[in-house]
Amino acid sequence: MNFELSKDQVELKKSAIRFAQETLNENVIERDRDAVYSRDLLKQCAEFGIQGSAVPARYGGSNLDIFSTMVRMEGLGYGCKDNGLIFAVNGQMWTVQMPILRFGTDEQKDAYLPKLCRGEWIGANSVTEPDAGSDAFGLNTSARLDGDHYVLNGRKTFSTMAPAADVFIVYATVDKRKGFMGVTAFIVERNFPGLRVGRTISKMGLRTAPFAEIHFEDCRVPVKNLLSKEGNGSAIFEDTVEWERACILAGFLGGMERQLEQCIKHAATRKQFGKAIGKNQSVANKIVDMKVRLETARLLLYKVAWTKQTQGKAIMDAAMAKLYVSESWKASCLDAVQIHGGYGYTTEYEVERELRDSIGSTLYSGTSEIQRNIVARFLGL
Amino acid sequence: MTIAQSIERFLLTEVAADFGKTTLDPDADLLEQRIIDSLAILKLVTFLEETCGIKVNDEEIVPENFQSLNSLVKFVEQKQRKS
Numbered sequence: 001m002n003f004e005l006s007k008d009q010v011e012l013k014k015s016a017i018r019f020a021q022e023t024l025n026e027n028v029i030e031r032d033r034d035a036v037y038s039r040d041l042l043k044q045c046a047e048f049g050i051q052g053s054a055v056p057a058r059y060g061g062s063n064l065d066i067f068s069t070m071v072r073m074e075g076l077g078y079g080c081k082d083n084g085l086i087f088a089v090n091g092q093m094w095t096v097q098m099p100i101l102r103f104g105t106d107e108q109k110d111a112y113l114p115k116l117c118r119g120e121w122i123g124a125n126s127v128t129e130p131d132a133g134s135d136a137f138g139l140n141t142s143a144r145l146d147g148d149h150y151v152l153n154g155r156k157t158f159s160t161m162a163p164a165a166d167v168f169i170v171y172a173t174v175d176k177r178k179g180f181m182g183v184t185a186f187i188v189e190r191n192f193p194g195l196r197v198g199r200t201i202s203k204m205g206l207r208t209a210p211f212a213e214i215h216f217e218d219c220r221v222p223v224k225n226l227l228s229k230e231g232n233g234s235a236i237f238e239d240t241v242e243w244e245r246a247c248i249l250a251g252f253l254g255g256m257e258r259q260l261e262q263c264i265k266h267a268a269t270r271k272q273f274g275k276a277i278g279k280n281q282s283v284a285n286k287i288v289d290m291k292v293r294l295e296t297a298r299l300l301l302y303k304v305a306w307t308k309q310t311q312g313k314a315i316m317d318a319a320m321a322k323l324y325v326s327e328s329w330k331a332s333c334l335d336a337v338q339i340h341g342g343y344g345y346t347t348e349y350e351v352e353r354e355l356r357d358s359i360g361s362t363l364y365s366g367t368s369e370i371q372r373n374i375v376a377r378f379l380g381l
Numbered sequence: 382m383t384i385a386q387s388i389e390r391f392l393l394t395e396v397a398a399d400f401g402k403t404t405l406d407p408d409a410d411l412l413e414q415r416i417i418d419s420l421a422i423l424k425l426v427t428f429l430e431e432t433c434g435i436k437v438n439d440e441e442i443v444p445e446n447f448q449s450l451n452s453l454v455k456f457v458e459q460k461q462r463k464s
Contacts, residue, residue, distance in 0.1 A: 103440065137419045178412045180419040181444045228440055234419055235442035315423050377420050378427075380395070 003302075009068050013075035017254075019048050020079025028082045028208075032353055035200075035207040037088065037164055039122070045089050046119025050076060054093070055101060059109055060117035066243075067305040070250040077254025081350060083357040084208030086251040091160045091209070092116060094244035096123030096169050099185065099236050103228040108187060112167060124165035126188075126214050127237065128158045134370050136171075137180035137234055141216060143172040148223050150174075150186065152194070152216040160364075162197050162212040166190050170216070171237060174230045183233035187225045194219030205356030242315060244365050245322040246304040252329050252361060253301060256294045259332060259354060263287055263339045277339075286335040293328035300324055316378040323371035326361035333358040384433060385454045391428050392450070396421045407451045412444060422447065429453075435460040 005013070023044055031038065045051060053069045055061025064072065073090070080086055097116050100108055115121040132139040141154025152172050159168070168188045175182035188195060198213030228236060264287060267278030277283045300321040307314035333355040337344035344351040362368045382390075389405050397405075397416045411417045417425060425447075426437045435457060446456040 175444075178444050178448075179415055180422070181412050181417075181442075181447065229443055231443045231445075232440060234422070235439040238419070238423070239439050315427075374420065374423070377424055 005071060009071045012064075012068055012072045013078075016048075016050075016072045016075030017079040020076050023048075024080040024082055024085060029347060029350065029353070031082070032084070032207045033347075035202065035210055037161065037208050037210055038085070039164060041082075041085055042088065042122060043119035045076075045085070046117060050089055051093055051097070051119060052117035055097060055113055055117055059101070059113035061113070066246065066308050067302070070247055070301065070305050073247055073250040074254040074257075077251030078258050079254070080251075081258075082208055083252070083255065083354065084206040086255075087206050087248070087357075087360075088122075088161050088209035090244065090248040090251065091125060092123040094247055095125035095240050096167065098243050099169055099227060099240050100187065102239060103185070103232070103236050104187075105224075107224065108227070112187065116167075121166040122161055122164045123167050123169070124159050124161045125240075126156045126159045126162070126168045126170045128156060130155065130157050133158075134367055136237065137183050139171060139173060139183065140176075141170070141172040142176070143174050143184055143186065143221075145174070145223075146220075149220045150223065150226065152186070152188070152219040152221055154216050155198075156214040156216075158201070158211050159214050160209050160211045162214055163200050163210050165197075168195075168214070169227065170214075170221075171233050172216075178231065180234040181231045183237070184230050185227040185233040185236045186221050187227055188219065188221055189225075192219055192221060204359060205353070206360045238315075241365055242308070242313070242318045245318040246301065246308060246314065248365065249297075249301055249322065249325040249329075249361070252325060252358075253294065253298055255354065256290070256297065256329055256332055259336050259351075260287070260290050260294055262351075263290065263336050266340055283339055286339055290332045290335055293332050297321075297325040297328045316375055319366070319371040319374040322365060323368050323375070326358070327368060329361055330355075330358040384457050385450060387432060388429075388453050388457070389450055391425070391432075392416065395424060395428070405450050407454075408449050410448055411450070412448055417447060429457060433457045433461065435464065 024041055049062050052061030053064045053072055056063045077086055100112050116123050127136050129139050143150045143152050170186045170188045171183055173182040174184045194217050196215045198215050200210050200212045267283050268276050270277050304314050304317045304321045307317050336351045337355055340349055340351050343349045429437055
């Protein structure tokens with residue numbers, strides 16, 4: 001067993017850190033406060049090559065394997081303090097680009113992937129509905145074939161980056177009686193008649209990646225925009241979230257490492273009662289726990305990459321990694337606030353923002369409870 | 382044990398245990414009866430790959446292949462013949 005990164009992977013990580021530190025960290029506090037996204041920063045990420053990391057060169061990507069992509073995202077997370085931006089980029093990469101790449105026709109790949117990789121277009125995923133959250137496949141948005149179009153009707157919510165998106169991957173049912181196997185995926189452009197992006201919904205964290213409702217009112221989608229086959233939507237979604245669970249968290253590994261270093265520095269320099277607060281066991285123990293969480297989270301995530309690369313599927317491993325990394329990040333963010341004391345509660349120290357951001361990670365892409373359900377099923381329970 | 386018996390036993394013991402069934406109608410719609418749900422399909426695919434020696438592609442996870450015991454058996458036999 002070899003835990004060493006290759007020279008290329010080390011360079012990928014270093015260059016992502018440099019790019020992020022030099023380019024992505026201006027006015028994060030203000031952008032978070034105002035809940036605004038930056039199309040310009042998303043474009044700069046694309047120009048650096050982030051969005052196209054796992055996409056073949058013929059579509060404008062750099063064709064990295066999953067492990068190298070993960071390492072690059074880890075570097076991005078270390079260098080970039082804007083977790084919302086990282087979330088937006090990942091959302092597009094794994095829930096829009098990846099399903100088109102893995103299930104799309106050549107025509108669909110040619111039409112959408114280059115624009116998304118270049119940052120000309122922003123992509124968003126549209127699955128959650130007001131009454132279908134964790135029970136994602138209990139969705140009610142319908143798709144009816146009418147000549148050479150499908151007609152979509154229904155309402156979606158919590159669609160990340162919908163306010164800015166040019167194209168959506170939309171999940172709708174062609175036959176509600178078939179349950180999850182009625183679910184079908186479509187590529188829907190923002191300007192298709194009958195699609196309307198509704199109100200932006202204010203939220204606790206990840207505020208630079210706004211989400212919104214989407215309304216489909218007799219929205220006409222050409223048959224050529226059907227992704228794969230009718231009834232294949234649940235398999236596409238499961239494949240998608242497996243990539244998402246594996247890679248979206250890599251950025252937060254980087255964030256955990258940056259946060260750990262910040263806490264060590266603070267504990268070593270902040271003096272109370274005539275000595276550095278890190279000399280108190282109650283503070284040092286918190287930092288040790290953060291370090292252990294980081295290292296164990298990294299091992300779990302790297303194992304997912306290895307499993308996917310060698311075996312193709314990593315359902316239970318991805319669920320365990322999602323559960324553990326997100327809960328670890330949340331726990332470490334709470335520790336970071338506590339270590340910083342009153343300063344940790346202030347906006348200017350940027351620790352409280354990370355805590356707010358981290359809470360989202362235990363909810364999106366399947367809540368911690370859903371991840372436990374998946375693992376329990378695989379254990380025969 | 383035939384493929385049909387093997388799949389039926391798996392469904393009855395691992396997937397549909399809560400339904401209290403002892404046999405499955407080969408043509409019964411497993412999707413409409415909610416015997417196979419979105420979590421069960423993950424286990425079922427793993428079972429088919431490990432037990433029947435086939436590789437189930439994501440594109441093949443569609444109603445025509447998973448709707449009933451009969452359609453499952455037909456799907457597995459076709460895959461085995463091709464490989």
